[in-house]
Amino acid sequence: VCRLCLQSFSPEENHDGACVYxxxxxxxxxxxxxxxxxxxxxxxxxxxxxxxxxxxxVRGRHRSxxxxxxxxxxxxxxxxx
Numbered sequence: 018v019c020r021l022c023l024q025s026f027s028p029e030e031n032h033d034g035a036c037v038y039x040x041x042x043x044x045x046x047x048x049x050x051x052x053x054x055x056x057x058x059x060x061x062x063x064x065x066x067x068x069x070x071x072x073x074x075v076r077g078r079h080r081s082x083x084x085x086x087x088x089x090x091x092x093x094x095x096x097x098x
Contacts, residue, residue, distance in 0.1 A: 019079035026079040036080070037073035040064050 019026055021038040041064025061067060065074040 018081070020082050020084075021077070021080055022073065024079070028081075031079045033078055034076045036077050038075060038077075039067075039071075039073050040075050043069065 018024070019036055019038075022036045024036075026035065039062045041062050043060060043062055045058035045060045047058055060069055062069075062071065062074070065071070067074065
């Protein structure tokens with residue numbers, strides 16, 4: 018399982034661009050037009066401002082939990098989608 022996109026992958030078929038993910042965090046932003054309004058929160062990715070259903074804004078190689086470095090982190094070679 019890739020630790021960036023959480024998809025299963027075959028190491029033999031892993032290549033640049035195989036993984037599409039968001040390097041940022043998913044958070045809410047209060048969308049108020051006027052202070053007295055109580056509009057709903059708008060959620061988006063911090064890296065690109067896209068909504069939850071956006072597939073990802075960065076492409077790279079899949080990274081397993083066994084790869085050097087461990088934890089969550091961007092791939093060694095990443096490029097914008």
